[in-house]
Amino acid sequence: MNFRSLDHFLNTGAPAPKGPVAMIFAEDEVELASTIRHHAGLGFAQVLVLMPEVFDLPEEAVEHCTRITCDTRAEGALQGAVNAMIDAAPGRWFYYCYNAEYLFYPFCETRSVGEMLTFHAEERRDAMLTYVIDLYAGDLATVPDAVSREGAYLDRTGYYALSRPGHGKDRQLDFYGGLRWRFEEHIPKEKRKIDRIALFRAKPGLHLLEGHVFDDEEYNTYACPWHHNLTAAICSFRTAKALRRNPGSRFDIRSFKWHNSAPFEWHSRQLLDLGLMEPGQWF
Numbered sequence: 001m002n003f004r005s006l007d008h009f010l011n012t013g014a015p016a017p018k019g020p021v022a023m024i025f026a027e028d029e030v031e032l033a034s035t036i037r038h039h040a041g042l043g044f045a046q047v048l049v050l051m052p053e054v055f056d057l058p059e060e061a062v063e064h065c066t067r068i069t070c071d072t073r074a075e076g077a078l079q080g081a082v083n084a085m086i087d088a089a090p091g092r093w094f095y096y097c098y099n100a101e102y103l104f105y106p107f108c109e110t111r112s113v114g115e116m117l118t119f120h121a122e123e124r125r126d127a128m129l130t131y132v133i134d135l136y137a138g139d140l141a142t143v144p145d146a147v148s149r150e151g152a153y154l155d156r157t158g159y160y161a162l163s164r165p166g167h168g169k170d171r172q173l174d175f176y177g178g179l180r181w182r183f184e185e186h187i188p189k190e191k192r193k194i195d196r197i198a199l200f201r202a203k204p205g206l207h208l209l210e211g212h213v214f215d216d217e218e219y220n221t222y223a224c225p226w227h228h229n230l231t232a233a234i235c236s237f238r239t240a241k242a243l244r245r246n247p248g249s250r251f252d253i254r255s256f257k258w259h260n261s262a263p264f265e266w267h268s269r270q271l272l273d274l275g276l277m278e279p280g281q282w283f
Contacts, residue, residue, distance in 0.1 A: 001067070002068075006070060006124040010085075019046065020092070020095060021085070021092060021093070021094050022042075022096070022097075022099070023042075023082065023094060023097075023117075024047065025078050025097070025098050025099070026050065026051035026055055026072055026099045027072055027164070028055075028173070029056065030100050030241065031083070031147060032055075033058035033060055034102075035101060036064050036065045037064060039097075042108060042113045045114070046066060047182075048066050048068055049061075049063055049068065049273075050068045050070035050087070051068075051070065051080055052070070052071055052072060053069045054068070059125055059220040062218055075219070077276065078105070079134055083207050086203075086207070090203050091167075092201070092202050093200070093202075094201075095203060096198055097234055100237040100238060100241065101234050101236040102234065103130070103232060104133070104277070105230065105232035106268055106272060106277060106278075107268060107282075108268050109267065109268060110150070119282050120230050121201070122269045123280075126190060126218070127197050127200040127214070127218075127219035128229075128230060129231045130159060130234050131195060131196075131200060131233065131234070131277065132178075132195075132239075133178060134154065134180070134237075134272070136237065136240035136258075137151050138153050138263075139151065148254065149266075151263075152211045153263055154178075154262060155177065155258075155262075156274055158177070159176070159177055161174065163172040164246070169227070171224075172217070175193060176193060176194060179239045180241060182258070183189070186252070186253075197212055197219055198213040198232075198234060199232065206219070217259065229278070231277045233276050240256060
């Protein structure tokens with residue numbers, strides 16, 4: 001189904017009361033079909049694709065999603081759309097990402113996202129920390145836009161966390177690593193973090209803020225006070241794309257590969273083994 005705006009969707013086709021909803025914000029048409037298919041395969045009850053009218057929705061993805069016309073490149077577009085969905089469907093679990101980004105969580109090959117969120121909710125958690133793990137092509141000479149699912153690499157090491165300054169920041173950290181760390185001279189300081197609260201349960205009065213955090217500080221925590229909780233990873237070509245499109249970085253960077261690069265296996269086990277997500281008490 002197609003909707004001419006988010007308001008049109010909310011007024012005529014608001015999501016059903018059960019099952020998590022994925023919101024994919026298309027900044028361009030790169031790997032849009034694979035992004036939609038990946039998230040539909042995880043078991044989301046509904047996959048919403050917000051995209052400008054001039055973009056084409058790939059034919060093979062039409063049956064897996066609902067298209068909503070939206071100027072995704074306008075300032076504040078993502079925040080505004082997410083907050084509108086929160087207001088419209090309190091109690092519902094939501095996830096958001098951009099095209100050419102892929103959600104992985106522990107055991108996602110055999111367990112649905114609904115099963116995972118049910119367990120997370122039983123641990124009295126209303127949000128989940130996700131780490132944005134940069135993916136990139138191994139050979140920029142043959143793949144100049146740095147996007148190659150078949151030849152994708154990720155960094156095995158180089159990730160770290162710093163205490164988040166400010167009052168009320170218990171169990172909150174700022175996480176860094178990947179291309180944003182290795183090529184930080186090309187990344188604005190406010191864009192270098194790789195943590196994102198991308199999975200959350202809507203409630204009245206909740207708002208997504210800049211920096212992929214919420215105005216409820218408990219939503220921004222990585223775990224509850226008594227033990228470790230589940231975390232997830234969003235494997236993303238977004239930073240690699242941006243560094244290749246920016247003239248200043250495109251000609252400065254000959255390759256994204258380094259001695260700690262490894263082929264991405266497209267499996268949650270690799271991310272667990274590298275410590276890039278946490279199963280918590282879920283086995």
